[in-house]
Amino acid sequence: MKLGKTYDPQEYEAMIYDLWEQSGAFKPKEGGEPFVTVMPPPNANANLHIGHALNNSLQDIAVRYQRMQGKSALFLPGADHAGFETQVVYEKQLTQEGKSRFDFSRDELYARIYEFVQANRGNMEKQVRAMGASVDWSRAMFTLDEQVVKTTYGTFKKMWEDKLIYRGERLVNYCTFHRTGFADIEVSYEERTSPLYYLKYGPFTLATTRPETKFGDTAVAVHPDDKRYKEFIGKVITAEGLNGPFEIRVVADQYVDPAFGTGAVKITPAHDFNDWEIAQRHNLEAIRVINHDGMLNHRAGQFEGMPVAEARIKVAAALKDKGLLEKIDENYRNRVGVCYKCGTVIEPMLLDQWFIDMKRLAAPAIKELKRNKIAFHPTQKLEQTITYLETVKDWNISRQIAWGIPIPAFQNTEDPDDWIFDDRANQEIIELDGKTYRRDADVFDTWFSSGHWPFVTLDYPDNPDFKRFYPNDLMETGIDILYQWVARMIALGLYVTGVVPFKNVYLHGMVRSEDGRKMSKSLGNVLDPQQVIASHGSDALRMGIISGRSPGLSAAYDPSKIDAARNFCNKLWNIARFVEDTIGDNYDGRHKATPETPADHWILLKLQHATEKMTLDLENYRFSEAYDTLYHTVWDDFADWYIEASKSSPNHGVLAYGLETLLKLAHPFAPFVSETIWQTLKWEKGLLISSSWPVAKAGNKEQASVFSDLQAIITEIRSISRNLHLSRSHLYHTGSQLLTAHGELIARMAHLKGVSEVSDGKGLRLTSTKENCWLDVDQETARSYLGKLEEQQTAEGLSVERMKARLANKSYVSNAPKELVAETKSNLAASEHRLQQINSEIDAFAATAQDV
């Protein structure tokens, strides 16, 4: 294969992915220690966003690395039916057609959404492929697959039997637009200005933001110690209302803050969470005033059929007319719960729902977490997860939507209290023991079933996959769903399987837009990964997106990093072109990477260090650091130094070995370009994806340090040349073996006319080396360098002073590690030598200055 001048990802990526897939490399190999990670399932019918790109990249880097380490690596893909999310999308489409979900029965709606999802499926998987994810497609799982449903039902039944699940009428966060309840965690809050109305209630004045709920009031509450109201506690008082006088109880409760408003509060148990709590304590009736459509009901009399917001104003006005409204504080700020999808104000609504007793479910999980059974990256998130599980309230898992897994609970049509579990949930009506049961119309919260993901994907409990690959090694997902998903997976996984579901949790932060804002569809600043892949290639996206990123921290998307990564691919490409050109078509002695020159030793040592560093970083999930090492080893060490040096004396074995090593190190990060190049290596028959992680070959340290000396000389010459605007100067030395041996190399790399031996030095003496050598410049030109030399003299002098002071400090010498002290000593010696060189060079100038 003749390689083009620049790497064109478009030309190779699809082909390479096919090659991998057809080779079976994505499947875990038989036997061996497993490494397992399951993909957080992207929405089946939506496009991947940049967060998925980050997620997939991190997981795939880990998997490819572990695969090359010889593990039986499994990256298991999936697709999410995404319950409510998808239904919302479908509802929008219905709206455009002038229809509403309420035009259909839940079963009809389910069928329609199913078709909708089927029609749009496949796109997402294509995009996962385009990102290079090395997933085992044969094990792909959809969150509505029979396996998932079956296992979820099994858990529901087990929890039912363990009394971890209960059905009850409770206040639930309810969106009157979508007409479904939510879990606490799904409600978002907005700070708003809400008028605070002061209502007259018999002897009380009480402050409320919700006068329209007064028809559901069943008490007035005061603080037990509030002297103002002592006489009323426990009494029933009479107050004037809109429709004449009414009676209401006065209760005392610690919850009431005497300092807020008037210290007296109306209690509406059916529409306020705190009031509900108080009602439980005082045995108060709960009267519904608001219907599921968000309208007031008959309880509100003349206001029946009015939406809440309108009723609020009208009720206040009516109260005012009757002289029952004392005042309105228009500037009151409070936080209002809203639906995270549509922004509709969440109404606390009394509903019969299924709840999970989270205290009991979470307790064993908390215990395991405290025993450090799961390593968190970043580590601080462990503590936060524990705190969350310790304080979490019971979890409402019923959703009044169509798109989801039906709840396998049936109610006796004759006896509302008679609920049974039955997994024939595909039927609406079942008969049992001569009785008729009707299925609960609701579906599960999608997070209830996705809480099973780490094992349901492995065909829990009987499939050998489960026994082999559970628990997972790595769960990688966004930090935004730590509680929503990760915490619940841990609790549910432990409950169902008896083992925590994964050993490591890696939480990536959010990818923000370039200007640092949140990326969102509504802001119109989302970035399509497909576009990045089209313009820069998949590898560039992978590396650019993980570069400089820390777990748990949000960071802006930086296109310059994608550019850099694209250029990096091209650098690799051209290294390959050079190496393959240099070693020629007949090369086949790849095992003889015998170092000869100092440069050979030096690059072997560099490759060894890079391998060690990257291995350590990848083992510890420090992706960005590993990439950084790769980048600079490839670019700075191999391309800029080794290749340039090898133009003087090419060592085919080391060049080939170096290229192979770099391709291996690069492969987890840049799988496409590395594999593409690998396929051009004549002596390699297999696939890079299936090859092994490099084993470091050590170079000789002393030989390597000779090359470091040469680098110092070359760098100094380049610097002086640039500073003095020299071009093609000459270097003289007085019998230096180093310079005699490597004159050609230095001349080439420092862009000199030549290097030659003389009996007496003249010109500008180099100060970075122990060798006696001079750049051939006239006194006039050399003198113009004096300023620079003096700067160096000052800096070097400071450095010497600092190190001397340090070594004079007895505490340092006795407390600091021995190696460090030794290093300081040798650095001091080197520094002193350099200073001496600089000093004598400056003195020489002074001498010649007097001559003039």
Added chain:
RNA sequence: GGGUGAUUAGCUCAGUUGGCUAGAGCAUCUCGUUUACACCGAGAGGGUCGGGGGUUCGAGUCCCUCAUCACCCACCA
């Protein structure tokens, strides 16, 4: 109200257990077409690591404190 994180070069960000002259990419300036690459090469400039205290031989890193920003949790009638 409680909690967590962030504050490092013009911009976006690294910096693992405290270790000596704090890094990267991009941007800037100067030069350069020497048989891989202009998606390039060489050189250079740019930071009192948010402020103030403390611990230590040594602090970007640990402790205290203040400030600013971000996020999470609770949720105010």
